Amino acid sequence: MIFRYSFGTMIETDAVTLELPVEAGEVRHLRTDAENLCFTAPLPGRFPVYGLGETVRGINKRGWLYVSETVDEPDHSETRHSLYAAHNFLLVDGEQPYGLFFDYAGVMTFDIGYTHLDELKITMTDWNFDLYVIEGGDKKELVHQFRQLIGKSFIPPKWSFGYAQNRWSYHSADEVRGVVKRHRDAGVPLDMVYLDIDYMDHYKDFTVNKEAFGDLKAFSEEMAAQNIRLVPIIDAGIKQEVGYSSYDEGLEKGYFCTKEDGSPFIAAVWPGKATFVDVMNPEARAWFGRQYKLLTDKGIRGFWNDMNEPSIFYTEDRMESVLEEISGMRGENMDVDRFDYFQNLVLGLSKNKDDFKCFYHQYKGEAVRHDKVKNLFGYFLTRGTSEELNKLLPDERFLLISRSSSIGLHRYSGVWMGDNRSWWSHILLNMQMLPGLNMAGFLYTGCDLGGLTCDCTEDLMLRWLEMGIFYPLMRNHSAIGTRRQEFYEFDNVPGFRFVISMHYRLLPYLYSEFMKAALRDEMMFRPLAFDYPGDEHAAAVEDQLMLGNELMIAPVYTQNAYGRYVYLPERMKLLRFREDGTMEEEILEKGHHYVDVALTDVVFFLREGKTFPLARGGQHVGDPGLDELTMVKFGSGELVYELYDDDGITLSGISEDNIRLLKA
Ligand code: MIG
DSSP, X not given: OEEEEEESOOOOOOOOOSOOXXXXXXXSSSEEEGGGTEEEEEOOTTOOEEEOSSOSSOSSOTTEEEEEOOOOOOOOSTTOOOOSEEOOEEEEOSSSOEEEEEEOSSOEEEEESSSSTTEEEEEESSSOEEEEEEXXXXXXXXXXXXXXXXXXXXXXXXXXXXXXXOOTTOOSHHHHHHHHHHHHHHTOOOOEEEEOGGGSSTTOTTOOOHHHHOOHHHHHXXXXXXXXXXXXXXXXXXXXXXTOHHHHHHHHHTXXXXXXXXSBOOEEETTEEEEEBOTTSHHHHHHHHHTTHHHHTTTOOEEXXXXXXXXXXXXHHHHHHHHHHHHTTTTOOOOHHHHHHHHHXXXXXXXXXXXXXXXXXXXXXXXXXXXXXXXGHHHHHHXXXXXXXXXXXXXXXXXXXXXXXXXXXXXXXXXXXXXXXXXXXXXXXXXXXXXXXXXXXXOSEEOEETOSBSOXXXXXXXXXXXXXXXXXXXXXXXXTTSOOOSGGGSSOHHHHHHHHHHHHHHHHHHHHHHHHHHHHTOOSEEOXXXXXXXXXXXXXXXXXXXXXTTEEEOOOOSTTOSEEEEEXXXXXXXXXXXXXXXXXXEEEOSEEEEEEOOTTOEEEEEETTEEEEEEXXXXXXXXXXXXXXXXXXXXXXXXXXXXXXXXXXXXXTOOGGGEEEEEO
């Protein structure tokens, strides 16, 4: 059962696709305090709270203050309150678990046992929103109801489930050719190379640096002949430059955000001074989306939308006033306070909160200040992209991921988990984000394997890939200035070949579980407690997940560890795949176990009474080796697996009819 409550006049988010009647009475489960713009509820006993999508901290969200405010936050440490996303869905476990969804464009906070250990307090910025309370059934059922409320998840092409290599940046077509060649020569599978900002001409969206990348169409065809797709980045800011058509046209049509006086809002990002599309105006975001034609015409079918929180390096106005103030400080004898002040003048130029209060969108014929709708920026910009790509590519799937998101975007694109670091703790953090993202409808997701910033080591890369092989979006990505982390930069090439190949051996399973989750509004990755309610050990597990209906995963995420403790909520079969091509099977009883995992071992667990397919593997997603399946089983008698397969490309080809029963 879903109960809808409506307060004030909300800014429409289109997050919800079902129109429900508005309830009249008191809000269920929560105490409403309209005067203080908040709701409270007790958090009983040890019951976990789940949800909030892409955030810091654990699977169980209890014990921290989370702020739904989309920010470009490269520090994913436990001190933070906000990241790139605003996913206002919460699942409060208890004797009778319930779900909450705040359909709200503004900034809001979730104090989940932060101020008082046993109290939930949710505070809004204003009183204009819809609240949905979901009841009835277990945790899986509550999520299922929520997912039905918000509509079907985005489905990208099958090739986007392959392995991707990226670095910020590959600077030329030749460099990309080299990357591909190293993979192919070493027999390491690869499906995609992402292009970061340096493929553009001076960081201008929808342009190409022709000197370095030549004819992008010819290059993308050359790559396609080797079964490689190029995936170029698109940034949110459009360079302010007369004669650059995206700028000229957007300005002429009034498609950019403006200042209070109606003049265009100018802030610097990658290309220097830039404008921002007024995403609240459906025409403006469609116009933005139509420009992807320049890339689709070149045969490009994959895109990533970055910097769309939106991120701002500095605004024209603040830069002016800071420079003026600083010039007046020349010759001063600064004490520590004054020096701090001076430093903060400069540091405060970037992503300054006040800057988000000085520009406007057009919404239903009225100017609405950006901070009231900030959480919708990445969502609506990427939605515009997706809707127009659908028109440009009729009945064709495309790969699209966004950095910023709010609920609703899951219908239009996937997300990556932003700028993580080459830290061991981030293997775990990014794994802990998975169930929350799945609850929010984001199934096509993954993190930068090996970590974006900081230096990666060989063992970190291997361990991260051993987790990464389960991600639908499996991308090795690293930032400029960091140690290179393509597999061939390390010593153990056979080890990398083996681990990455395991992803391709698992692909029929991963693709099936992904597609069934999308078609049935279910989660692909679940906390153990969702499958084993009532098991108090399962409820406490933060470093293992259920994957699909057959498997449990438990990655190694600490350095110099050659194994780890694993909790088995029931009897399971441990599967250990070794670099030499062998597979070991061992039945383990319910309970706690220490499991050996050598540096290049791939280990996971199969539930009793279940079977799943394992492919011979291949060099890319279209490789016939992916269709040669053997069944692995745990249990006697005939076991059945629901395999999903389709043409991987068309939209009309997506259907439950593509499920075949495999018997083992
Ligand atoms: O300010 O395009 O999350 O993946 O490599 C950083 C450069 C901008 C952030 C993205 C990251 C990308 C980087 N971008």
